[in-house]
Amino acid sequence: xxxxxxxxxxIPRPVELISAIKAAEExxxxxxxxxxxxxxxxxxxxxxxxxxxxxxxxxxxQRKNHNFADYCVHGLPNFSPDGFRLQFLDHYRQWPxxxxxxxxxxxxxxxxxxxxxxxxxxxxxxxxxSPSALSLFYPAQPIADYAREQFIEALxxxxxxxxxxxxFFGAHSVxxxxxxxxxxxxxxxxxxxxxxFVRLNNLALSRFTEAERxxxxxxxxxxGDCDSTHSADVDYAELLPSLFELKxxxxxxALARERNRGRVLDMxxxxxxxxxxxxxxxxxxxDPRIETAAEVRDRVLExxxxxxxxxLGTTDDCGYSPFCDDVSTTREKAFAKIRARVxxxxxxxxxxxxxx
Numbered sequence: 001x002x003x004x005x006x007x008x009x010x011i012p013r014p015v016e017l018i019s020a021i022k023a024a025e026e027x028x029x030x031x032x033x034x035x036x037x038x039x040x041x042x043x044x045x046x047x048x049x050x051x052x053x054x055x056x057x058x059x060x061x062q063r064k065n066h067n068f069a070d071y072c073v074h075g076l077p078n079f080s081p082d083g084f085r086l087q088f089l090d091h092y093r094q095w096p097x098x099x100x101x102x103x104x105x106x107x108x109x110x111x112x113x114x115x116x117x118x119x120x121x122x123x124x125x126x127x128x129x130s131p132s133a134l135s136l137f138y139p140a141q142p143i144a145d146y147a148r149e150q151f152i153e154a155l156x157x158x159x160x161x162x163x164x165x166x167x168f169f170g171a172h173s174v175x176x177x178x179x180x181x182x183x184x185x186x187x188x189x190x191x192x193x194x195x196x197f198v199r200l201n202n203l204a205l206s207r208f209t210e211a212e213r214x215x216x217x218x219x220x221x222x223x224g225d226c227d228s229t230h231s232a233d234v235d236y237a238e239l240l241p242s243l244f245e246l247k248x249x250x251x252x253x254a255l256a257r258e259r260n261r262g263r264v265l266d267m268x269x270x271x272x273x274x275x276x277x278x279x280x281x282x283x284x285x286x287d288p289r290i291e292t293a294a295e296v297r298d299r300v301l302e303x304x305x306x307x308x309x310x311x312l313g314t315t316d317d318c319g320y321s322p323f324c325d326d327v328s329t330t331r332e333k334a335f336a337k338i339r340a341r342v343x344x345x346x347x348x349x350x351x352x353x354x355x356x
Contacts, residue, residue: 001353003300003312004056005345006279007049007338008219008252009127009177010068010319011060012331017041021065021324038063039115046120048331052339056172058125059116061319064109068177068322069129070096072105072158073137084136086183088228093323098137101146103154110165123172127219127319130178131159131204132197152200160207163216175217175252176201178243179318182222182231185238198242205247217250217279218243222257224318227286227328232257236264244271254317255281256291256299265306278307281317282344283337285329290336296344297351304352314345 013021020037023029045060064071073079073096083097109128116124131152138151166174178201184194205213220243223230236258243251251272258264268278282299283291300314320334321327 001309001349001356003309003314003345003349003352004277004279005054005314005342006056006125006173006252007054007058008316008319009058009061009175010064010321011045011058011062011334012321012327012329013062013324014041014044014331015327017062018325018327024065034065038065042112042116043119046116046122048335049338050120050122052335053342054338055122055342056125057116057120057122058127059112061127061322063112065324067093067324068127068319069133070137071107071109072129072134072162073103074107076104076106079137083139086223086230088223088225088230090228091226093225095136097139098143098151100143101150101154103137103151103158105158105162108158108162108165110162110169110171113166113169113171117170124170125173125175126166126171127175127177128159128162128166130176130180130201130218131155132178132184132200133180134159135197135200136180156204156207159204163208167212167215173215173217173250175219176248178218178220178246179223179230181220181243182234182236182239185234186231191238191242194239194242198245202245202247213247214249216248217252218246218248219252221254221281221318224285225323226326227288229286236267240264240267241271244273244276249275250277250279250313252279252315253281255303256284256317257281257286261299261302262306265303269306272307272311277311277313279313279315280307282314283316283341285316285318285320285334285337288329288333290333291340291344293340293343293347296340297347300345300348301351304348309352314341316341
């Protein structure tokens with residue numbers, strides 16, 4: 001019996017790469033020098049994934065030199081830095097604001113895939129940002145000569161092209177980051193914002209065939225930045241029924257940090273559809289302590305009491321460094337946690353196999 005296990009996205013960047021990113025933004029480092037450091041960080045990330053026994057790897061978002069969300073528009077002249085304010089418990093991050101049309105991606109994740117594929121023998125997973133998150137770039141006050149409808153159509157086209165590009169360059173799977181799902185329940189308790197987010201993401205997913213959607217996953221979490229969250233106080237009951245309405249086949253759900261995992265697992269069991277798989281979070285990326293393989297084993301066995309084994313997988317709760325300057329977790333600690341996830345999942349699978 002094999003229970004699939006996959007990473008989410010970001011891995012903490014090497015300290016020298018973080019310094020180089022800042023130097024490049026200040027004009028003190030040439031682009032080709034930064035690119036060389038990114039190459040080295042990706043190769044090291046892939047090697048560490050392999051050494052940890054991970055059956056699926058990623059580039060750790062080492063090339064996303066700003067953050068997991070606005071990488072695609074970072075540096076464009078028709079954006080202002082004073083957009084949506086993403087509030088965490090003890091700090092905030094500022095989203096950019098579109099000031100004029102048209103919307104065009106400046107950087108796409110598919111351009112990172114080919115390099116990763118050439119530097120590992122394992123399947124490569126690529127994370128991309130969701131259309132619903134990027135929809136927050138459009139201001140409340142309509143932009144002259146560029147209606148929101150035009151923006152949304154361009155956004156869907158860019159998102160589709162990014163995912164298709166990832167597949168073209170050899171990605172095993174693509175994960176759409178939907179951290180704003182739980183946040184939507186906090187921003188608008190009426191549920192209308194969440195419904196709009198789900199509708200928008202389904203418009204994007206509808207552009208792919210059923211077979212293609214089998215390689216697309218949705219990640220949800222309460223945020224994770226500098227050991228802080230933005231929506232952990234939102235009850236999963238407000239999100240999960242809508243989450244599984246998304247036209248994807250795989251779902252990556254933060255769970256390890258939840259106080260009552262059994263309650264959440266029961267909700268997942270009730271709403272998960274027959275053709276969907278849920279990868280439950282078994283590693284708390286905000287906990288400075290490294291979980292043991294035995295702890296992971298027990299979390300997997302707990303999940304197996306609720307989720308059919310054919311629909312169960314494991315993952316980390318979130319990426320380890322969604323924003324490039326987050327140094328709250330070291331690379332060494334991140335990969336120690338990943339190793340525990342891999343070993344604990346395999347241990348649980350062996351035990352479940354012997355029971356059957």
